[in-house]
Each structure stands twice: as C-alpha cells, then as structure tokens.
Amino acid sequence: MTFTLPTDLHTRPVAIVGAGTLGRRIALMFTTRGGTVRIYDPVPAAGRAAQAYVEQNATDTAARIEGGKPGTATATTDLVEALAGAWLVIEAVPERLELKKRVFAELDAAADADAILASNSSSYPTSRFIDRVTRPERVLNMHFYMPPRQSAVDLMSSGRTDRAVLDLLLAELPHYGVFPFEAHRESTGFIFNRVWAAIKRESLSVVSEGVSTPQDIDAMWRINTGLPAGPFRAMDIVGLDVVLNIENHYAAENPALPAGPRELLKRYIDAGHLGVKTGRGFYDDYAEQD
Numbered sequence: 001m002t003f004t005l006p007t008d009l010h011t012r013p014v015a016i017v018g019a020g021t022l023g024r025r026i027a028l029m030f031t032t033r034g035g036t037v038r039i040y041d042p043v044p045a046a047g048r049a050a051q052a053y054v055e056q057n058a059t060d061t062a063a064r065i066e067g068g069k070p071g072t073a074t075a076t077t078d079l080v081e082a083l084a085g086a087w088l089v090i091e092a093v094p095e096r097l098e099l100k101k102r103v104f105a106e107l108d109a110a111a112d113a114d115a116i117l118a119s120n121s122s123s124y125p126t127s128r129f130i131d132r133v134t135r136p137e138r139v140l141n142m143h144f145y146m147p148p149r150q151s152a153v154d155l156m157s158s159g160r161t162d163r164a165v166l167d168l169l170l171a172e173l174p175h176y177g178v179f180p181f182e183a184h185r186e187s188t189g190f191i192f193n194r195v196w197a198a199i200k201r202e203s204l205s206v207v208s209e210g211v212s213t214p215q216d217i218d219a220m221w222r223i224n225t226g227l228p229a230g231p232f233r234a235m236d237i238v239g240l241d242v243v244l245n246i247e248n249h250y251a252a253e254n255p256a257l258p259a260g261p262r263e264l265l266k267r268y269i270d271a272g273h274l275g276v277k278t279g280r281g282f283y284d285d286y287a288e289q290d
C-alpha cells in the first residue's frame, strides 16, 4: 500500500497520546506556532494536568522560538475526537511492548489515512510494534529527550517507513523548536542516549574500580565541560533504579558490556538509595520526598 503524505500541516492539529511526563512536554512544543494540540489520555486528571502544564508554559516557550506564537492544547478521554484531522500523532504511553502494540493498532484504525504515527518509546524500535498496523509506511520512532530544555529529537525508520515521511519531519520539526537527527539504521538507544549511556557506564566503572569518587568525577566534569551537573548528579535525578533498567537493557543486547557499573548501581539500590526520590543516592543532600 502506498502512503500519501499529509498536507495543510499548519491548519491541522497534532495529537499526543499519553499525557504524562513526556506527553505534556511534547504537546507544549507543538503549540509554539499558534496551532492546536489535542491530548488524549484515558485518565482525566492526567489530561487536565497536561493541559494546565501547556497553558503555564506556552507563552514563554513560543517566545524562545523564532516566529513562534503560543497556541492551545485541549485534553480529551475520547481517542477518536483527539485524532480527528491530526496530521501527526505522537504516542507517549508507558513503556510496555504489549501496550504499544495495542495502541498502534488503535491509532492506525482511528487516525486520518494520511496521518504520520510516531512513537516516543525510549527503548523499543517501532519495528517491534507494527505487526497490527495496516499502513506501516507512516510509522516511525520520534524520540524526545526533555523538551522544552532538551529539544533534540531522534528520528528512526521502522525499516518500512516511507522515506518521504522522514524527510517531511526533518524539514518541518525545526519550525516548532524541535531539532531532529536521523538514526540511519536501527539502534537501541537511538543516537544521543547511546553516547550518554557510555559516559554513565564509564563513570560508574571508574568508581567501581576504586579509581575515583562520584563527587570528584562530577567536579572534574563541571570544570572541564562548563556544564552545571556531572553524570552522578544526573543519575541521582533520573533515579538509580531507572539507570540500572536502562543499562540492563543495553547489556541484554551486548553481553560484552562490563558488569561493574551494574553491580555498583545495585549496591546503592539494595541500600534503598535510589537518588533524589529517596533523599539519597550518590549524594545525600536531597530532602526526602513523601
């Protein structure tokens, strides 16, 4: 089946499926040209919170983008209503493969025939969930980091994605203050996450081998890069359990990766020190969260 690219992009909405941490931030970026974003989430409170987040941040975010103007976001618990007329649908539901498969089948059935369907999944290539999709040419990974602050985006073909879909997004996304980079072949972790994983892994190795401490590595990082936080502070913020899950995922694919980084993380996790969320991780200067 051939795929016809969407047209009239600037008068059609973008739809975001899943209104959590990332969904609301992605929604915010697509309001920055003055248009409408629809947010679908089956949990009404999540949709409301996402809408409020966009309202609070739309003006400032649009002001940072050349030619930007704040638009609006509307949340709904009705998927068909959310998708109607949308030229681009971005899925940001929890990271469970079965759920992604089900959601993509639903999106494929309910979205306009020319709508592009993208997944924000951090770890699953879309090749893993197009088996129930009738038009796989329109499906791809569009992986955001933490917009609006970290607004680079990985684009990755499923292997069956129409080349024109990638080219359209590479040209169009910068208008929304989103900066796309294409992974030229399937890659777990896409582009920047793989580089960052290597930095975390080597930092953990240096500590697990007794060569240095988290505090000294972060101090050297700050001095030499000029960045405000080093890898250990960053891992504490993400959560050491999440960091371990990510590293386990890479290790499952590449058994040659060293075990030391995972063992060090596990020692902290076993002691209940998960980072900011438990009040202590590599650092112990966080107030305990309730």
Ligand code: NAD
Residues within 6 Å of the ligand: 017, 018, 019, 020, 021, 022, 023, 040, 041, 042, 043, 046, 091, 092, 093, 094, 095, 103, 120, 121, 122, 123, 143, 144, 145, 146
């Ligand atoms: P989250 O748990 O904060 O939000 C998920 C939302 O999806 C919730 O509001 C939930 O109610 C909703 N949801 C559940 N089932 C749904 C369904 N069937 N249809 C629509 N919505 C549904 O999750 P998150 O951290 O925003 O992560 C979402 C996706 O983004 C994951 O695939 C994750 O890998 C990816 N991602 C997350 C981050 C991050 O730092 N959190 C970064 C990049 C990518």
